[in-house]
Amino acid sequence: MGLILEKKIRRKIEEGKRAVFTLSAYTYDFHPDNNEGCYTCNIRLFDINNHIVDEFYRHFLVSNYSDNHYKRFISKFCVDINYREQFNIKKDTVERRNNNEIDEEIVDIINRLNLMGLRTKYSCQGTKTPWKDRPHKSDGHSITAYITFQENLPKQFIVLARECDFIDVNTTTIQSKRREFNIHFPECVTRIIDKSESVRSNH
Secondary structure, eight states: OOOOSEEEEEEEOGGGOEEEEEEESOOTTOBTTBTTSEEEEEEEEEOTTSOEEEEEEEEEEGGGOOHHHHHHHHHHHHHOHHHHHTTBGGGOOSOOSOTTOOOGGGHHHHHHHHHTTOOEEEEEOOOSSTTTTSOOGGGTOOSSOEEEESSOOOHHHHHHHTTOTTEEEOSSEEEESSGGGGGGHHHHHHHHHHHHHHHHHTO
């Protein structure tokens, strides 16, 4: 079975409400060439007037996903309100890792970035064994190594980061492309910082 980019399923539930299940591969931890990522299933409940009354979500590992398991989940979700509640989005709306929690592999990097004025928000060196040593993004641990920033990164920093084959970068995040690239993450980011400081000193 190929990768599911997005799939919607609609079901009627109690009191005239309906549930819309959207299974998507567009998650923080997913990369197109990496089946260690996870699908996110977002579920919205609508009342008879088509107003959203509640939201839920659940993750499914791409490598372990099966249609039969997913269909059983949907069936139980639709009939068992107590079972359903454990997936309520209200139970996990913020990243639990605080700003001061830094993995030892990247402590020096975080300090240097902050000294440069690039204020970091969250960071993680990523997993070594998928979903075992640092298993859940909601606990502040990601499959891939990452650093998020409080403000948009300077254009020059982004340009330098894109020169590294092991890293993805956007306006507020740098992260390794795949779990096996995590080992290169500290070295790559250190090199980006060195180059960025060199560019600054020459201006």
